[in-house]
Amino acid sequence: MEKSLDNYESMPYRMYTDKSELDIALSPLKGLVEGIAIDGIVTQSEVEELIDWVDGHSRFEKRLSYTELLPGIREIVADGITDKEEINDFLWICRQVSIEGKYYDIVTLYKQELEGIFHGILSDNNLSDEEIINLRTWLENNLFLKGIYPV
Secondary structure, eight states, X not given: OOOOGGGGGGOTTHHHHHHHHHHHXXXXXXXXXXXXXXXXXXXXXXXXXXXXXXXXXXXXXTSXXXXXXXXXXXXXXXXXXXXXXXXXXXXXXHHHSOOOOSSSOHHHHHHHHHHHHHHHHHTTTOOOHHHHHHHHHHHHHTGGGTTOTTO
């Protein structure tokens, strides 16, 4: 009997994986927001990436770490105009949510954050010198990732 992934969200074992998925989801969000903010310009395609992230993680909305994060994103994008100040305010909130690593080690969480940064940087299909310089700064501030594959 072959199982389809079409109903993945409702599979019975999900009650056992939900907490670990919640644990790992914060790092890419923080990275996504950092990647969007990294050049100081917020484009509509970057805002759409945030909206897509919220839609994909809405099942966590009632969980402690997400009770402010998901509504915060919705508030930022609600008026159709998202500026650098709003993104930086939200980035501050993301940074306040601790990365505990209950299910994953710190290296895994920071690799996930880096993946989110890449996603945020590339979400507007434009790579600027400022983004490259700021990405390099992030990497220099996280030298413990040096030599870790795939970083």
